[in-house]
Amino acid sequence: MEGVTDVGLQARFLSIAAGWVTLVTTVMIAAPLALRDRLPDPIATHWGTSGAPDNSMPFIASLVFQVGLWALLAGGALVFALANTTLLRRKANRMGLGALLGGLGLFLLGLQVVTLKANLDASDWSQAAELGWDALLAVAGLVLGGWLGALVARPGPDDRPExxxxxxxxxxxxxxxxxxxxxSVSSVALVALGGSLLAAGLGLAVLALIGGEGALWLPAVIMSLVGLLGATFSSVxxxxxxxxxxxxxxxxxxxxxxxxxxxxxxxxxxxxxxxxxxxxxxxxxxxxxxxxxxxxxxxxxxxxxxxxxxxxxxxxxxxxxxxxxxxxxxxxxxxxx
Structure with a gap:
């Protein structure tokens, strides 16, 4: 791999990436169609802070939107790789594109799985199941897919600027x-953003404790964790x-x-x-x-x-x-x- 040409490196990256994009697209289309008889039409596509569904889309429109979003983002990454051949000789660039494609693909698949599971066998979209901790599946997919994508894209030369x-x-x-x-250096914007998210997350946790709203725990935990991370890495x-x-x-x-x-x-x-x-x-x-x-x-x-x-x-x-x-x-x- 160290002596591979720019064209060869580009062909290898694009062939693996195109295969991944095709696989994700196929699953995103096949899974909803296979379960269509067990899904309401329209289907629930959005849930409020209480965990209950509060918006819907026609089945076909939802499917087209999900697949179209993936095709647009993934296609943009592939076009970028095709137009910037020499950038692929940097390991960091390849790993970044690989992480983007891998993380985004598993994230969208995770969202689709959560949506289909909530709508499965519901007589009406308003009767779809509430979202719980299983919504973290999409976040886990984002992290796992990003790591695997970067790992797959890692092999090859690394022409780093001296x-x-x-x-x-x-x-x-x-x-x-x-x-x-x-x-030392710090970012006022990151401090403000991290502090705001942390405060909002703790506020939701208090409301969940006082009001007994179990559905609030998921956004409370997510916002608190993101806020804590933002505050932690707001200064060095x-x-x-x-x-x-x-x-x-x-x-x-x-x-x-x-x-x-x-x-x-x-x-x-x-x-x-x-x-x-x-x-x-x-x-x-x-x-x-x-x-x-x-x-x-x-x-x-x-x-x-x-x-x-x-x-x-x-x-x-x-x-x-x-x-x-x-x-x-x-x-x-x-x-x-």
Whole structure:
């Protein structure tokens, strides 16, 4: 795979992706048609916060909408891959497209399964079953499909752009002199969004407890979890010492991640933006991950294993320079690799 041509790589990716798109499309059409005699027409297609159905669509219209949405999104991804052959030589790009197709496909199939199950054998769409915890099936499909899609798209070359041609900076340190670099960055928008969702989720949980509305627990849990994740990854603090790099997340500096100095080969800075890495928060997979809090200058760590980690952080150039100095010191010291 390392010596594959652009055309060969594109053909491999497109053949697997097209096969997946065809499979999902076939299942999305065949399953509702096979159960049509046991489904009301129109069928329930939307449920309120209470868990009861509150809107419907004609059977054929619902089927066309679901398949059309999948065809539009999946087709757009395939056209993008067809028009940008060289981008597929980047492992991160392939894995991103694979995760999109895999996650989106299983997510839509999960939604369809939940919808069909709720409508099955109902005399009228208004008599469809209430949604419960089984609605998490679609969320599980999104996560599982994204992971599997990225895994399938991973094999192949990885023509990553090299760091700037400017010599890697270092900060002179006297023998025995110790130095520490600390910087942090936060996003007001992510703090507000995460806090709002968390507050709304906790509010729904209180209403569920007081009013005994069991159907409120599902949106309460989902909103609370999403809000908690948003608040956690709304800020990051980076600390560089002789022991390595430590990343602290969120207002309470939890969770934390420690990267030993022996794992780092070099450090540099790059300009990265949410549109280029897939959005805000933790983007990518281990070995090609970006922690995007705000667009602009990022500290990039190059691992000895070949992977990379980028963190959007202030004063990144000075942090990279100190880390390179400490890496050199560790490699020539008594405990050199």
């Amino acid at each position: 760091p700037s041609a400017v010599p890697t900076r270092r900060i002179p340190l006297r023998p025995g002199q110790r130095a520490v670099w600390v910087s 603090r980076v600390q560089i010492t002789e022991e390595g790099v430590v990343l602290f997340f969120g207002p309470f500096r939890l969770p934390r991640r420690h990267i030993a100095i022996e794992r780092v080969e070099r450090a540099w800075t790059e300009e990265r933006f949410p549109t280029g890495v897939g959005g805000w928060g933790v983007r990518g997979l281990p070995g090609a991950m970006t922690i995007m809090i705000r667009g602009g200058e990022c500290l990039v760590l190059g691992y000895v294993s070949g992977g990379r980690l980028a963190v959007s952080i202030d004063d990144a150039e000075k942090g990279a320079a100190l880390l390179n100095t400490l890496v050199d010191r560790a490699s020539t010291g008594p405990s050199a690799r």
